[in-house]
Amino acid sequence: MDKKESIDLYREMVIIRRLEERAAELYQQGKIGGFLHLYIGQEAVSAGISSVRQPQDRLITAYRDHGWAISAGIDPNAVMAELLGKVDGCSKGKGGSMHMADTELNFWGGHAIVGAHIPLAAGLALGDVYQGNDDAVTICMFGDGSTNIGFFHEGLNLSKVWNLPVLWVCENNQYGMGTAVDRASAVSEIRQKAEGYGMPNERIEGMDVMEVRKEVSRVLEKIRKEGGPYLLEIMTYRYRGHSMGDPERYRDKDEVKKWEEEDPIGIYRKELIAGKIATAKELDAVDEEAMKIVDDAEAFAKASPNPDKSTLFEDIYVEPTPVEYRGYALERESEGR
């Protein structure tokens, strides 16, 4: 990586962090509704993987997707607008926090049903193999908790039986909501589950973006060369609650503190300075730049309008299809009653 790329990676992580902190504030103010699952603490994973993902590599993840959206290249403005449910959001305000995607960027979404996207990932890879896109790998992200649902096991097995080029990545942040891995999973290392499907697997650390980058790059190349699936377990930690309003009775403050000392942004910042790639002053300027980008995203999102009433019935199908029942109020309105 040259200096510019190194600093871009830093900026990306800081934007994710600041944007999510802002989102938390906007949530408290009632500007964002529904569930808001923050990625804070896990930024090195999305940034590291995305820095080595090739344009032909498809990406799919769960509902904790803001970091992934930004790392995939979605404009922070469109991410923030989606959080506010506005028409300029990446899903036109219909998806919200949990459902961000941009197919042009080969990012196939955040998905809110735990594990449901895992078999989809096998299908994405099948699409590439079937159509002769030999160079493509599908990267499928999921949490530790998701590895206990049937979807995971069916998806992994299929990918091995059909020898599909999928990089399965468990972001092990050590809790599925309030349930620690040990209380829900029969094996404490998630990677062991791949053994049952004869699939190569490894566990790596996930707080140092350069390490994530290095390891994932190696594994992606291996899949490209040898084909077939591979499972990576990446150890990480979420600093905030599962979503907003989590009482966090299941872990103690000291544990969170310990992990906060390994802050992925702090680690990378130190590396950049120690490696003389950037000075503290330069990075401070990047921090400010990131803050400005987030300020702008907030202003953009606030200025963006709500989707028009008529859009309620758009995109139900691709083909224009009559809507039988528009809801009582709208029917009355359209019939001039």
Added chain:
Amino acid sequence: MTRMTMREAISKALWEEMERDERVFIQGEEVGLWGGTYAVTKGFYDHFGEKRVRDTPIAESAIVGSAIGAAMTGLRPVAELMTINFAFVAMDHIINEAAKLHYMFGGQFKLPLVIRAVSGGGRQLGATHSQTPDAIFAHFPGLKVVSPGTPADAKGLLKSAIRSDDPVLFIENATLYQTKGEVPDDEDYLEPLGKSKVQREGDDVTIVAYSKMVPAALKAADMLAGDGINAEVIDLRSLRPLDMDPIIASFKRTNRAVIAEEGWRSYGVGSEVSSRIYEMAFDYVDAPVKRVAQAEVPLPYNAELEQLALPQTEDIYHAAKEVLNG
């Protein structure tokens, strides 16, 4: 009687039944340490211990499937699905096992099982987390489907469900948890499963509702009263078995009906109830029965659009006026 929220009434029913009967236990995601994602089982884990308040992995088919197996041995599990949207993951166990085993094996198996699930939209949770798919579960003979609209009914119906030897899907609505009402203190207060209930008497128009649409219908009835119209409000409480008696009795007096549900209109609860009205009381029909329901879209995240799609109190009010003028 004590005034309490729907959440407290449900919690109380569970607590009392667990105190009364050792065989009753709870399992589901985050029911224990967390205290339930909607705080219904807050304090249960400390009091009853992990044997009887069982945190499960995120694995809905295992949650329901193992509850069925445990019920077959004579235990009385209450399996909690964090939301009804996740029931689709457990659909085979709900439909192919819970609803059928008793019949298919000639009555040998008893499944004294309750599945609790939270239904409904209106909280900006997006299309997969906001559904009111209650009607589809009521399609299958062999499963009882119950959904209370008041705190008192929540307590009495849940206790009956737990004491019933049949599998019962008990559907709660998240936006009703905070509603308050008088609830009997009696530990043996039971409401019968499969009985509709008149929640407000009136002679001009029959409004049929259940769950979240009950308070909405009662409010609409207040609005109608302001116009000098007396609406009768009937709460289904149970979608299967479906008790038409009070509805038909009412309709024979009012000759007009509105049916309100939060879910989609096509193939829905209103379709079933109105069809039965035509079958059972055709000669009494003075105006086409109206169905108030959700617009036929997957619910959007945006709050304005979401509310536009959901049925509102005003819709029930207007529909009632229309059947009266029609």
